[in-house]
Amino acid sequence: MDEKIDFHTHQLSPSSWNRFEECPRKYWLSKQKLPKKASMPASIGTVIHNSVEDICNINLEVVNTDKKGWFDEVCTDIFQKQWSKEKKTFLDTPRHSKWKDELRDKSFQGLLGAVKILLSKAGLQISETSEISYNSWKSVQKIIIVNEGTLFSECGRITGRLDLLVSEIKEGKTIGWIVADLKTGKPPELKLDNKVSRQLRLYRDLVAINNPNHPPLSVEGWYSNNQKVYIETGPSVINQAFEAWQKMSPSALPFQATPSEKSCSFCEWKAWCPSWWIAVNDGILTPGKMFRDEVAKLVRFDYESAVALFERLPPDGDEGKLQNSDYRFGAFLKDRPLEKLLEISIDKPDAELFLGSIRFDGKTAHLGDWSEIIQWNPLNNSKI
Numbered sequence: 001m002d003e004k005i006d007f008h009t010h011q012l013s014p015s016s017w018n019r020f021e022e023c024p025r026k027y028w029l030s031k032q033k034l035p036k037k038a039s040m041p042a043s044i045g046t047v048i049h050n051s052v053e054d055i056c057n058i059n060l061e062v063v064n065t066d067k068k069g070w071f072d073e074v075c076t077d078i079f080q081k082q083w084s085k086e087k088k089t090f091l092d093t094p095r096h097s098k099w100k101d102e103l104r105d106k107s108f109q110g111l112l113g114a115v116k117i118l119l120s121k122a123g124l125q126i127s128e129t130s131e132i133s134y135n136s137w138k139s140v141q142k143i144i145i146v147n148e149g150t151l152f153s154e155c156g157r158i159t160g161r162l163d164l165l166v167s168e169i170k171e172g173k174t175i176g177w178i179v180a181d182l183k184t185g186k187p188p189e190l191k192l193d194n195k196v197s198r199q200l201r202l203y204r205d206l207v208a209i210n211n212p213n214h215p216p217l218s219v220e221g222w223y224s225n226n227q228k229v230y231i232e233t234g235p236s237v238i239n240q241a242f243e244a245w246q247k248m249s250p251s252a253l254p255f256q257a258t259p260s261e262k263s264c265s266f267c268e269w270k271a272w273c274p275s276w277w278i279a280v281n282d283g284i285l286t287p288g289k290m291f292r293d294e295v296a297k298l299v300r301f302d303y304e305s306a307v308a309l310f311e312r313l314p315p316d317g318d319e320g321k322l323q324n325s326d327y328r329f330g331a332f333l334k335d336r337p338l339e340k341l342l343e344i345s346i347d348k349p350d351a352e353l354f355l356g357s358i359r360f361d362g363k364t365a366h367l368g369d370w371s372e373i374i375q376w377n378p379l380n381n382s383k384i
């Protein structure tokens with residue numbers, strides 16, 4: 001490695017690495033301090049992760065553990081506190097959809113799923129959390145070596161967020177360490193996705209680097225949804241990570257865009273990227289059937305009846321310029337998009353707009369809390 005490189009300029013984490021591989025432009029845009037978009041799956045993940053952290057840290061000496069159902073009560077309190085905190089953060093994020101309180105119970109079940117995996121790792125056969133005693137939770141706390149920590153390579157270039165490092169117990173004895181990554185999304189049917197596998201191995205490699213005298217080390221993905229543990233045994237990825245880090249050096253000019261159905265479908269930076277819109281217009285990407293994104297300008301708007309007429313603006317060149325077209329479509333609006341369009345129609349009625357995730361019913365568009373309207377603002381140079 002070239003020690004003259006200023007490694008403080010950027011760091012590689014498993015998620016930034018994945019983003020870079022999916023589409024280098026997506027990674028570049030994610031570093032431009034653009035307004036972030038909150039998402040419900042990410043928020044649920046945060047709630048469960050933070051709740052598990054708090055539950056692992058329960059001070060058993062100040063809780064009445066003789067009371068029946070004490071653990072469920074503490075768990076519910078912790079979860080509710082984290083749920084409310086995350087809801088506030090979500091709603092305070094300028095770009096957000098609707099907060100779904102109806103997912104609360106399912107998310108709480110996810111938390112209990114993580115608790116049950118912890119119990120099994122401590123060698124306890126407890127199927128109902130209401131049966132957890134002072135001694136059983138103490139046994140769980142005893143196997144936890146690290147609960148939420150940040151990992152770094154020696155040079156600081158590679159980083160990762162460790163959920164849990166726990167002792168591996170067999171017949172009451174510690175036989176090794178388990179690097180555990182808690183997953184709150186959909187569990188895989190057979191084996192781990194390549195990106196998840198690489199992420200787990202990177203965490204394991206970083207723990208090994210930071211602890212040269214470590215005991216036998218294994219790495220596991222803990223899926224809270226089905227309480228299934230996936231063991232990852234693949235080879236080290238640390239050298240690949242350093243190679244990727246080199247390619248991810250900051251640049252004033254945008255990195256190459258590699259539009260594809262997979263990388264573009266959930267990309268939150270479309271309003272700043274001309275490439276996906278060019279790819280749609282060239283027939284390389286399908287526009288989407290029921291839900292689609294559009295780049296358009298406002299032709300007419302009636303706030304009282306919440307209807308608008310838009311004109312699609314196809315791309316003109318490679319840098320995000322747009323041209324007029326004869327294609328117009330009507331739209332019904334409600335919720336935040338309706339208020340946003342009112343604001344735009346007053347401040348910048350001629351603005352070019354990115355309309356994200358609009359629902360089409362025949363030729364008519366519907367915009368509500370599931371969609372967003374922001375100004376089209378292709379970024380061809382770094383502004384930071």
Ligand code: SF4
Nearest residue numbers: 023026263264267273
């Ligand atoms: S919209 Fe597609 S091409 Fe553009 S940055 Fe996102 S993933 Fe890349």
